[in-house]
Amino acid sequence: MTVVGPFFGLSVRDQALEADVQAGLAAVEEGLIEATKSGVPFITEAAQHLVKAGGKRFRPLLVTLAAQFGDPYAPGVVPSAVVVELTHLATLYHDDVMDEADVRRGVPSANVNWGNSVAVLTGDFLFSRASRILADLGPEAVRIQAEAFERLVTGQILETAGPQNGRDPIEHYLDVLAGKTGSLVAVAGRYGAMMSGADERVVEILTHYGERLGIAFQLADDVLDIASDSHESGKTPGTDLREGIPTLPVLHLRARAAATGDPEDLELCRMLEGDLADDALHAEVLRRLRAHPALEQARRDTVRYAEEARATLAPLPDCSAKAALEELCDAVVHRAG
Secondary structure, three states: OEEOOOOOOOEEOOHHHHHHHHHHHHHHHHHHHHHOOOOOHHHHHHHOHHHHOOOOOHHHHHHHHHHHHOOOOOOOHHHHHHHHHHHHHHHHHHHHHHHOOOEEOOEEOHHHHHOHHHHHHHHHHHHHHHHHHHHOOOHHHHHHHHHHHHHHHHHHHHHHHOOOOOOOHHHHHHHHHHHHHHHHHHHHHHHHHHHOOOOHHHHHHHHHHHHHHHHHHHHHHHHHHHHOOHHHHOOOOOHHHHOOOOOHHHHHHHHHHHHHOOHHHHHHHHHHOOOOOOHHHHHHHHHHHHOOHHHHHHHHHHHHHHHHHHHHOOOOOOOHHHHHHHHHHHHHHHHOO
16 A cells, blocks of 8 residues: 555555556656746746645646546646646635735745735746647647636635625535635546546546535635644645635534524634734634534535545446545545544
8 A cells, every 4th residue: 555646645555556646646747847937037936836845736636546547648648637737826826815825835925925916927827838738638628627717716706705695605605615626626537537538427427526526625625724733734724714714614603603692602703803913813713713613514514525526436437546536535534634
């Protein structure tokens, strides 16, 4: 049993599959370095900032595993994995500007290093490089990416706008996550299967699997933002709290406070509306949320989405790749504790 790649906790018991996945991820890494090179050294430095910081390579891993249901050596598999990771990286540059984040993947964020304008433009540069690679993968790949990108941006806008009057905030938030995160992870599953020449039914299954797993992955991040230290998550704990982003544990807290009128819950809600730039207040809110049932509810939701992703795989033939995809569900749940 060998741990595969930088994504923690995933193991492969089949040596041939392990070799394929390791080789695929190594080729993706080379592709990322090549795709982020520019004739302008400063642009190369900024574009490779997060590539070289590492990361889980969750999406390329999914592409590589999905490709096992067809020809994993097909020429479009690695480039499509590079595309989804470049797109993801580009969104991180933009997210850090919007969230005024200081740390990403254990290193200073691009906006801290070079300012907001350079960070935004570097994200745009990565989008352009992803588009250049896509152009060689055919019009269907371009259409899939365009549709996913529309969903991703729509999710971001909906998050910024907040729920409409009368809309359940938790339901709204889960819809946001389906767009912001689930859409691109779904593309990873779809590209891997499609580029490998897998049957259309397999492509459909792995697309749905990716979306559910992507939501679970983001929910695990919500839990980590509160429950972890910076070593575990690669970013400052409580970043979302400090920026006023209502993640799932906070939404569960608010729903509980509204339903029960519990004085301690109401007090914690008021604290969340305070100035969380104050380190003492921020630390106290984190401490209380870590002990609150809302955090455990968010963990249960993470498990539910991961189990839905696992159930989607049921029609696939039993094989090492299917077992690895099932274990990926376990790894996502493990992140949330």
